[in-house]
Amino acid sequence: MEAAVRPVGWRSLVGAGLATLVCLAILLGLGTWQLQRKAWKEGVIRQIVERSRIEPPLAPPAPGAWNPASDEFKHVRATGRFQHExxxxxxxxxxxxxPGRAxxxxxxxTPLARDDGPTILVNRGFVPTELRDPAARAAGQVTGPVTVTGMLRASEPRGLFVPAPNPEKGEWYNRxxxxxxxALALAEVTPYLIEADATPNPGGWPRGGQLRVDLPNNHLQYAFTWYGxxxxxxxxxxxxxxxxxxxQAGP
Incomplete structure (x- = not known):
């Protein structure tokens, strides 16, 4: 005698189907959100690049007029004297x-003392560990009036895994x-600093132009992951x- 064939009712799929729909809606929502973030990030990158290419460079804003949301990454120029001490x-x-080896x-x-405004901290650039002592790069300790060109940057927040500074020992890990x-006992200083451009310093150090405006934009990859x-x-x-x-076969 042949075995009877019996189907399993669709009602047995209701619970699993509802759970699947909920998860599917969440995954599609996450993928769509990543596409929206991609469009937002591209707008931010475009805005940063446009600000960084302003010509001629602007004068630094007055401290009270500083707005990080609209002023950060603007191309500026300031004149003064470096306080190397x-x-x-x-x-x-x-x-x-x-490449790939940092x-x-x-x-x-270095503080830049100005005649026409408050002191501005200037990130003059990078020096390797062996040039920590200013005497080892004396040519770069320029004196007299200087003009600095670069981009405005807000104060750098300390990340979760960044050590706390030790001002007494001169140990700093974020700007x-x-x-x-x-720590420098500066009476009046702007709430921003200038990241110096790649204009060479005498002797080659510090080496400016270290700022990168190419923010990571991996949102399309994340969107594909969620949709996948x-x-x-x-x-x-x-x-x-x-x-x-x-x-299914049954008795």
Whole structure:
């Protein structure tokens, strides 16, 4: 006698189907959100590039007029005298001669005293560890009036895994404008600093032009990932439903 064939009812799929729909909606929502973030990030990158290419360079804004949202990354020029005796070194890395191999050293932050406004901290650029001592790069300790061209930057927040500074020992790990200004006993200083451009310094150090405006934009990759997971979910549920609904042999 042949075995009877009986289908499994679709009602057995209701629970799994609802759960699948909920997960599918979440995954599609995440993918769409990443596409929206991609469009936003591209707008930010475009805005930064446009600000950084302003010609001729602007005068630095007055402290009370500074607005990080609209002023950061603007191309500016300032004239004054470097106070090298108040130089501050901030631990950092810079691209080396070999691609993918970074140099370890410091960013040189030096106050620029101006006649036409408050002091501005200037990130003059990078020096390797062996040039930490200013005497080892004496040619770069220029005196007299200088003109600095670069981009405005807001104070750099300290990340979760960034060590706390030790002003007494001169150990800094982020470009903390208020903290550095207080440690240097600067009476009046702007709430921003200038990242110097790649104009060579005498002797070659510090080496400016270290600022990169190419922000990471991986949102399209993330969107494809979420959409891919959603597609896999549909495939898994389809296979599950097929095994539940196909005719099965019974007694």
């Amino acid at each position: 108040r130089e501050t070194l901030v631990h950092g890395l810079a691209p080396g001669e070999v 140099l370890q050293g410091y960013y040189v932050i 903390d404008i208020p903290g550095i200004a207080q 997971i959603a597609l896999c979910l549909v495939g898994v549920f389809g296979a599950f439903a097929w095994t539940r609904l196909r005719p």
